[in-house]
Amino acid sequence: GQNIDQPTEMTATEGAIVQINCTYQTSGFNGLFWYQQHAGEAPTFLSYNVLDGLEEKGRFSSFLSRSKGYSYLLLKELQMKDSASYLCAPNTGGFKTIFGAGTRLFVKA
Amino acid sequence: EAQVTQNPRYLITVTGKKLTVTCSQNMNHEYMSWYRQDPGLGLRQIYYSMNVEVTDKGDVPEGYKVSRKEKRNFPLILESPSPNQTSLYFCASSLLGEGGYTFGSGTRLTVV
Secondary structure (H helix, E strand, C coil): CCEEECCCEEEEECCCCEEEEEEEECCCCCEEEEEEECCCCCCEEEEEECCCEEEEECCEEEEEECCCCEEEEEECCCCHHHCEEEEEEEEEECCEECCCCCEEEEEEC | CCCEEEECCEEEECCCCCEEEEEEECCCCCEEEEEEEECCCEEEEEEEEEECCEEEECCCCCCCEECCCCCCECCEEECCCCHHHCEEEEEEEECCCCCCCEECCCEEEEEC
């Protein structure tokens, strides 16, 4: 079966660093996406990891360990506008991507 | 501007009244997909299409139909909507072999 686990909610302070974890079990695996979704809006693409390791893109970084079925999204220098849901989404092959329920991040002043 | 356009944004309808949600993309993407999003369940794939006249079921296809007669358009059809199809629907597209969907703005459907 397919299973994606990520925390339901997290709270962090403006200017801080937060790490959002995701574990997954899928029948196939090509890579893992992270998307950001503000309330009532469409998801927007943040990152795609295919190989193990950390990929950095500005304030956002994403890490993947294929052998452990584990990924995290690291957000640095948090801003109020980072308050959103973050969706972990493994690509399971055949151009199919499945989505976790998402982690709602609240950034407080 | 590169985008996926969905219409309508909001729709309230009655049980059994056929409806169509349109989706159009201007990026010449081969791959298009429909998702529904419900609280606590994440995005679940309804149908997808890898090119014109090529469609396949996703995880929750029951009660839905799609067609892909042109590359840019991928309408979602509910022949006989029921209240359990009340949801937020997203259309998405991407280039085959490349990561990252572009999503439409969403359609909030209520079936009473």
